[in-house]
Amino acid sequence: MADQNADVLLLEKGCDIRARGCPARRTGRCVHCDPCDITCGWGGAGAFSDGKLTLSPEVGGWLEDYVGRETLEGLIADADAVYRRYGAPERLFGDNDEDVSEWRLRALRQGLKLVASPIRHMGTERCTEVLTRMRDALEGRVQVLTDTLVDSLLVAGEGNGSEGRRVTGVRTADGDEFRAAAVVVAPGREGAGWFLAEARRLQIPVANNAVDIGVRVEVPAVVLEEVTAQLYEPKLLYTSRTFEDQVRTFCMNPRGEVSKENYGDVVTVNGHSYSDPSRQTLFTNFALLVSTRFTEPFDEPIIYGKSIARLANVLGEDIIVQRLGDLRDGRRSTKQRLERGVVRPTLRDATPGDLSFVMPYRHLSDIVEMLDAMDKLLPGVAGRDTLLYGVEVKFYSSRPLLDRGLQTPVKGLYSIGDGAGVTRGVIQASASGLIAARSILANGNGRAPAEQASPLPYAGGVD
Numbered sequence: 168m169a170d171q172n173a174d175v176l177l178l179e180k181g182c183d184i185r186a187r188g189c190p191a192r193r194t195g196r197c198v199h200c201d202p203c204d205i206t207c208g209w210g211g212a213g214a215f216s217d218g219k220l221t222l223s224p225e226v227g228g229w230l231e232d233y234v235g236r237e238t239l240e241g242l243i244a245d246a247d248a249v250y251r252r253y254g255a256p257e258r259l260f261g262d263n264d265e266d267v268s269e270w271r272l273r274a275l276r277q278g279l280k281l282v283a284s285p286i287r288h289m290g291t292e293r294c295t296e297v298l299t300r301m302r303d304a305l306e307g308r309v310q311v312l313t314d315t316l317v318d319s320l321l322v323a324g325e326g327n328g329s330e331g332r333r334v335t336g337v338r339t340a341d342g343d344e345f346r347a348a349a350v351v352v353a354p355g356r357e358g359a360g361w362f363l364a365e366a367r368r369l370q371i372p373v374a375n376n377a378v379d380i381g382v383r384v385e386v387p388a389v390v391l392e393e394v395t396a397q398l399y400e401p402k403l404l405y406t407s408r409t410f411e412d413q414v415r416t417f418c419m420n421p422r423g424e425v426s427k428e429n430y431g432d433v434v435t436v437n438g439h440s441y442s443d444p445s446r447q448t449l450f451t452n453f454a455l456l457v458s459t460r461f462t463e464p465f466d467e468p469i470i471y472g473k474s475i476a477r478l479a480n481v482l483g484e485d486i487i488v489q490r491l492g493d494l495r496d497g498r499r500s501t502k503q504r505l506e507r508g509v510v511r512p513t514l515r516d517a518t519p520g521d522l523s524f525v526m527p528y529r530h531l532s533d534i535v536e537m538l539d540a541m542d543k544l545l546p547g548v549a550g551r552d553t554l555l556y557g558v559e560v561k562f563y564s565s566r567p568l569l570d571r572g573l574q575t576p577v578k579g580l581y582s583i584g585d586g587a588g589v590t591r592g593v594i595q596a597s598a599s600g601l602i603a604a605r606s607i608l609a610n611g612n613g614r615a616p617a618e619q620a621s622p623l624p625y626a627g628g629v630d
């Protein structure tokens with residue numbers, strides 16, 4: 168039982184970091200753990216991530232809208248320093264201006280825009296080590312309760328503003344109540360649906376974000392080596408000719424593996440890579456995503472994205488993999504056709520199939536157009552044997568109304584990270600924690616009135 172008077176209490180529905188382990192990483196087969204060890208547990212979704220720290224305010228979230236660019240740059244540097252203190256490598260990729268300018272020009276010639284940013288790459292195994300050291304450093308200073316699902320937020324009073332409602336604590340699924348003057352909600356993408364329901368129950372205004380829908384692409388590592396060796400992750404943007412949609416690359420994993428993300432009701436695809444050369448593969452994977460903003464009368468982008476992913480789950484027993492050549496020829500991929508190709512699927516239990524039965528024409532056409540543009544920059548990207556895994560969906564949680572300190576209109580109730588729809592990457596999620604912590608300290612444990620609040624709708628961006 169937790170100390171009811173603990174200064175800082177951290178409640179986590181998954182297990183502690185040392186107990187986390189995804190069976191699919193050993194056996195290649197997802198057994199649908201509940202909760203999923205990839206996305207839940209101490210350390211959050213970042214624990215088994217590729218650990219790419221993207222050190223630019225332009226990438227990975229929208230905190231600039233709240234704190235301004237200069238402050239955000241400082242916060243990113245502070246968060247980065249913490250990762251380095253706990254063992255993140257000193258080496259930076261993409262910080263050589265000459266290389267970046269050269270790639271930017273080459274990309275422009277093919278109708279692609281390059282968004283460059285310095286990247287520190289921890290790699291999946293080092294990412295877990297760094298987080299484990301952080302966990303150990305908190306021992307005795309912060310109380311941690313794992314395997315504890317927060318069911319509801321406790322609020323007293325009525326109305327908004329300084330005389331209005333204030334948070335009083337949380338109730339867990341087991342019925343335990345913990346009292347607190349300040350509560351920071353950081354449920355990630357996995358807990359975003361729960362938080363949205365809570366925000367609605369508490370009548371906190373929320374604005375919908377877009378959903379990004381696409382595929383994970385896998386190619387021979389040599390095809391991308393020239394650019395990944397210099398920039399690690401080239402973030403490329405493309406406006407499709409047919410639909411004028413924005414398509415972008417996301418989360419490139421040189422010599423990595425394709426993996427799954429299990430959200431309980433839906434399984435999507437992702438990727439990661441190890442920094443240890445002995446665990447690296449001969450293939451590089453990255454996502455191609457199409458930002459999809461929904462229009463009236465249906466305005467539930469998350470439900471839309473999940474419906475498409477679920478269709479792939481139904482037809483493919485989770486994830487479908489198809490060769491680009493088969494997609495172009497209008498036929499499904501089969502085990503035999505995949506075996507004839509030069510790219511071996513690193514997600515071993517993906518089902519060979521036909522993505523055109525799953526993805527809307529609009530999204531597939533956008534993706535193929537972008538692959539063709541990329542092929543001119545990096546020959547081989549749109550080869551016959553290039554693999555497409557579907558469906559990759561990035562849910563950007565609805566954004567509650569927040570002030571500059573990420574406090575909701577309920578006094579003392581803060582909301583940060585991907586689950587609050589204000590970030591979409593490790594570094595900005597970490598920076599958002601710094602904002603809330605500093606705001607709580609400045610406000611005297613959440614007892615001061617909220618600053619001016621502004622609802623900030625989705626405004627595009629890169630991750």
Ligand SMILES: Cc1cc2nc3c(=O)[nH]c(=O)nc-3n(C[C@H](O)[C@H](O)[C@H](O)COP(=O)(O)OP(=O)(O)OC[C@H]3O[C@@H](n4cnc5c(N)ncnc54)[C@H](O)[C@@H]3O)c2cc1C
Nearest residue numbers: 180207208211212213216218219317355358584585592593
């Ligand atoms: C495979 C993979 C690879 C990735 N690679 C990268 C990368 O290389 N670089 C990058 O910048 N980003 C990457 N990301 C994204 C990154 O992990 C997230 O942006 C980041 O972890 C968000 O942090 P967060 O604190 O907002 O939420 P999370 O890290 O998702 O943490 C939220 C936590 O809250 C817990 N929780 C949710 N609801 C409740 C509840 N009701 N009660 C109790 N606990 C709850 C969850 O169990 C979870 O542990 C990757 C993600 C995945 C899945």
